[in-house]
Amino acid sequence: IHAVLESHAPEQVAVEQVFIAANPSSALKLGHARGAAITAAVIAELPVFEYTPRAVKLALVGTGAAEKEQVLHMIRLLLGTRKRMSLDESDALAVALCHAHTNINAKKLRGLP
Template sequence: MIILGIDPGIADTGFGVISAEKSTFKAITYGTIKTSKADDLAKRLDYLYKDIEKLIKKHKPSKIGIESIFFAKNAKTAITIAHARGICLLAAQQAKAQIHEYTPLQIKQALTGYGAADKNQIQQMVKTILNLKEIPKPDDAADALACAICCAQTKQYV
């Protein structure tokens, strides 16, 4: 099964594509989609949508895990992230993929069994679970891979 994990943001959206067969997970690709601060919000969202759409068309994930907003330092940040999340959800829905949303707490618990794990602990688990030589960089990509792993490990009840 192919799973796409997304850590949404307006400046940097992390993505991670993994294959999951039974208890074996492999990273296929990961990175970030960057948008220019010089562009207006609509243009940045359009760019993000097109890049997410390309990822989905190329890898054809059967599941897409998207990190949800748990808290933000201020309302403007939360609204901006919500715009990016909406674009990611739209692209996933247009592709008719199964969409699963996870809070940072759920992702931490799925990877470490501990909801208060720090960023380094999560990154080390991503490295170990995916059998990578080093911690994935940048952090947004590692977070997206963590979201994909969470999606693979979580049973979905409908």
């Protein structure tokens, strides 16, 4: 993760908040991955923003109850791509786009360019 942060030099990091998984093993793996990403961001002195799955879906699809396939469809429309991607890849892009959209609106509300 450190190498990715170094090579892409982001100014901020956005992650999805933990949700309660039906499978304890999946929840543990998700927690480890989030922990590693957040730790790398903190070490790199980057601000970390967290969004609930519902907020991400609402920002992208217009409903917090959207299915993963609907999110994938919106990602393709917004990015103008037909590239095949996994649901995990589209989830990651959805969090990034949610964050970008949230930041743009927050700046507008504060009167910033």
